[in-house]
Amino acid sequence: MPGARRAAALAVSLLFAGCAGDHSTLDPAGPSARAVATLWWIMLGGSAVIFAATTAALVLAWTRPRIFGGDPSRPLVLWGGLILPSVILVALVFAAFALGERMIGRSGSTDLLRIEAEGRRWQWEFRYPGAGGLATIDTLHVPAGREIEFSVTSTDVIHSFWVPRLGGKIDAIPGHRNTIRLLADTPGRYGGVCAEFCGTGHTVMRFEVIAHAAEDYDAVLARLAAGEAPEEMPGDRP
Known part of the structure; x- marks a missing residue:
């Protein structure tokens, strides 16, 4: 039994380790990303309730068919296929609208x-x-704690601008500009990717976001414009 407990603990640790990391939407570092993660957990909970209720109804219908009366198909379809999923899906829609902004x-x-x-x-x-x-190029400097509006476009094919720990993604479309607003809570480094397949080099189309302390940001840009390395450079991911 001790070995089984250790194996179970290891499995759980590995499972939750997959929820963290530089490109994890479940390890948010900004308000927009937290809304995405919250909606994901709500949808996971809703789908788990539907799955558990449907599975329980099917098991009962198989093992104790008389519990639903002479014709178990009608209450199963009504409650398991219509009423319960509808209630949960309506709740999920309201949650999505509430978190959308x-x-x-x-x-x-x-x-x-x-x-x-x-x-x-x-x-x-x-x-x-x-x-x-x-x-x-491939390094984005932003101030922590300040909302940033990105104007996103492309020069060739459709790409997708995405910093998973800071918020959602937006397409970069040739001849068109899309906007998205992101905010980093604290100074640090965050990974960004192109989330739209764009050709043979898609897998290496990554970038790094460096969030500086807000009071140092103007000085950082001035040094970069002068061709110098910034004095203030955050360390690893917060």
């Missing part, structure tokens, strides 16, 4: 920082308006 980051903030993100095979270019024409 938080997921897209429409906070009404007047302290918005705007950054342009341009995808091309197979890299990302980030431009910082008002920073002397500064542009960085």
Whole structure:
């Protein structure tokens, strides 16, 4: 039994280890990402209830058919196939609408920082308006604790801009600009990817987001624009 307990504990540890990491939506580091994770857990709970109730009804119908009366198909279809799933699905829809605004980051903030993100095979270019024409490749510098509006586009094919720990994804479409707002809670490093298959180099089309302390951000951009390395560089992921 001790060996079985250790094996079970190891299995549970491995299972939950998959919920963390640089590209895990279940390890949020911003309000938009937390809304995504919350909705995921709600949907998981709802689907688990439907699965458990349906399984229990089927087991009862198989082992104790008389419990549903002479014709078990009618209550099974009515309750297991219509009423219970409908109630849970309606609740999930309301939860999705309630969390929707938080997921897209429409906070009404007047302290918005705007950054342009341009995808091309197979890299990302980030431009910082008002920073002397500064542009960085595959490394995005942002201030922690401040909402950022990204203007996302592409020069060739459709890409998808996604920082899993900070929020949802948005497509980068040639000739069109989409916007998404993200916020990093604390300074640190966060992984970003292209989430739309775009060709043979898709798997290496990754980028790094470096969230600096808000009070140091302007100095960081100034040093980058001057071709110097920033003095303040966060360490590993928070």
